[in-house]
Amino acid sequence: MAAKKKLPSPITILFIVIVIAAIATWLLPAGEYNSLTYSNNSFTVSSASGDKTLPAAQHTLDSLKILITLDKFKSGDIFKPVAIPGTYHQIKSNKQGITDVIEAPVKGLYDSSDIIFFLLFIGGFIAVFQETGALEQGVAALSHRMRGQEAWLIIIITFFFAFCGAAEGMAEEGLAFYPILVPLYLAAGYDLMVPLAVIFAGTNIGNMASFSNPFSTVIASNAAGISWTDGFLERIIFFAVITAITIWYIVRYAQKVKKNPASSLVYRFDGAVTSPFAALEHAEDAKVKLEAKNGLQIFIFLAALGLMIGGFIAGWSMPAVTALFAVAAVLMAVIGRVKEKVFIEKFIEGAKSLLSVVLIIGVARGVTFILNDGHISGTLLYYSAMLVGKMPGIAFILMMLVLYMVFTLFISSSSGMAVLTMPIFGSLAVIIGVPGKEIVNAYLFGMGIMGLVTPTGIMLPSLDIASVSVKAWLRFAYPLMIMLLIVSAIFLVVGVL
Numbered sequence: 001m002a003a004k005k006k007l008p009s010p011i012t013i014l015f016i017v018i019v020i021a022a023i024a025t026w027l028l029p030a031g032e033y034n035s036l037t038y039s040n041n042s043f044t045v046s047s048a049s050g051d052k053t054l055p056a057a058q059h060t061l062d063s064l065k066i067l068i069t070l071d072k073f074k075s076g077d078i079f080k081p082v083a084i085p086g087t088y089h090q091i092k093s094n095k096q097g098i099t100d101v102i103e104a105p106v107k108g109l110y111d112s113s114d115i116i117f118f119l120l121f122i123g124g125f126i127a128v129f130q131e132t133g134a135l136e137q138g139v140a141a142l143s144h145r146m147r148g149q150e151a152w153l154i155i156i157i158t159f160f161f162a163f164c165g166a167a168e169g170m171a172e173e174g175l176a177f178y179p180i181l182v183p184l185y186l187a188a189g190y191d192l193m194v195p196l197a198v199i200f201a202g203t204n205i206g207n208m209a210s211f212s213n214p215f216s217t218v219i220a221s222n223a224a225g226i227s228w229t230d231g232f233l234e235r236i237i238f239f240a241v242i243t244a245i246t247i248w249y250i251v252r253y254a255q256k257v258k259k260n261p262a263s264s265l266v267y268r269f270d271g272a273v274t275s276p277f278a279a280l281e282h283a284e285d286a287k288v289k290l291e292a293k294n295g296l297q298i299f300i301f302l303a304a305l306g307l308m309i310g311g312f313i314a315g316w317s318m319p320a321v322t323a324l325f326a327v328a329a330v331l332m333a334v335i336g337r338v339k340e341k342v343f344i345e346k347f348i349e350g351a352k353s354l355l356s357v358v359l360i361i362g363v364a365r366g367v368t369f370i371l372n373d374g375h376i377s378g379t380l381l382y383y384s385a386m387l388v389g390k391m392p393g394i395a396f397i398l399m400m401l402v403l404y405m406v407f408t409l410f411i412s413s414s415s416g417m418a419v420l421t422m423p424i425f426g427s428l429a430v431i432i433g434v435p436g437k438e439i440v441n442a443y444l445f446g447m448g449i450m451g452l453v454t455p456t457g458i459m460l461p462s463l464d465i466a467s468v469s470v471k472a473w474l475r476f477a478y479p480l481m482i483m484l485l486i487v488s489a490i491f492l493v494v495g496v497l
Contacts, residue, residue, distance in 0.1 A: 015101075056074070083419070085424050132333070164309060190257055194253070198250060225436060273468075397496050408451060409450060
């Protein structure tokens with residue numbers, strides 16, 4: 001039998017993307033928009049001729065044709081530099097060479113240090129939890145309780161992740177749940193694709209239909225000069241529709257695999273893959289008894305995850321949330337009477353288990369450095385604006401959806417995308433007569449659809465931790481993406497009519 005062709009490893013794929021981005025800096029002219037920054041009750045306009053300080057007043061924003069109101073800057077809702085419409089200009093090119101390509105992943109790792117330490121501490125926290133035996137007992141007990149109703153595990157948990165994505169922008173935080181859900185879904189008779197889809201696709205479609213996400217909807221709406229509540233009901237309906245479609249798609253696949261394991265896409269493309277996490281030894285027991293101390297440890301575990309979500313909503317810093325998991329790990333070790341030496345060993349082992357994941361995240365961030373240092377992000381935005389500037393409303397909004405899908409291949413930061421593009425496209429929307437909320441929706445929908453497959457997002461870290469190949473995931477994801485694209489286009493067209 002001929003060996004199955006495999007795609008390169010995640011880090012190799014990202015290096016290829018970095019090289020492509022560097023080549024683009026040699027092919028495209030360098031250019032940028034003047035930018036506006038608020039600080040110390042004044043505005044600073046940065047341009048090729050230097051920085052200029054202007055009074056922090058509404059008439060300043062109006063004169064620059066920026067649709068954002070002054071209070072959004074003063075409240076901190078807009079905290080990144082904002083592109084100023086009509087100020088694009090070409091500048092001296094800064095072509096990215098071999099040295100830049102080599103340094104980009106390193107810069108990305110330094111820039112991602114907060115997320116990296118957050119995930120390493122989560123890895124240690126999970127490993128200590130596993131050492132106590134509480135994780136296995138808890139998951140086995142849940143598996144036993146849900147026997148015969150496994151589909152509800154998919155329905156309820158996918159909805160949970162989608163809601164968290166839509167409400168507060170859950171993304172990287174979802175990586176903490178794989179050690180729990182992978183053994184659970186495998187014990188239910190599913191394959192590794194199911195927990196991956198539940199967590200990754202769940203959070204992604206939630207972000208796609210964000211109705212209150214402060215990192216995307218709120219920032220994008222402010223940058224477009226509208227209230228984030230404008231379009232709220234439409235996004236709630238959209239959330240219900242695409243969540244139902246995604247759950248149906250995952251359940252359909254899962255039931256097919258449960259009935260015929262040979263139909264698994266993981267098996268088809270990757271062969272027999274070993275689970276990255278320990279299997280449940282007692283999943284088939286007639287009755288799984290949960291000890292009192294393990295129940296307390298499970299409570300601490302769930303409380304830590306709950307505080308993580310609540311903390312991010314409340315505006316906790318990343319170091320504070322990271323420290324939360326260190327404290328929770330110590331508490332579980334004390335209750336489980338884990339010896340100090342074993343605790344340290346397991347915590348380090350857990351951190352090691354996520355090392356490849358954090359490396360992928362850091363390398364992915366390197367793509368942004370190449371684009372920014374090469375000064376072609378503004379060029380791409382300018383020519384995109386020229387492309388859609390004369391289109392009628394429906395064609396304009398559909399092209400915006402396509403453009404945001406393309407942009408997401410290179411810019412995975414939702415807040416960065418918003419402040420870069422919304423002031424420009426928001427102004428165009430006013431001229432063409434397209435509601436501002438639909439520009440925000442095109443941004444959300446485009447990023448959400450392409451977020452399922454973009455290598456610069458959290459797709460590759462998710463695949464790595466779940467031990468699913470890129471090839472298998474793409475085969476699973478593309479029918480779902482087509483359905484989401486059709487639904488998105490319908491909602492956008494209706495919103496413009």
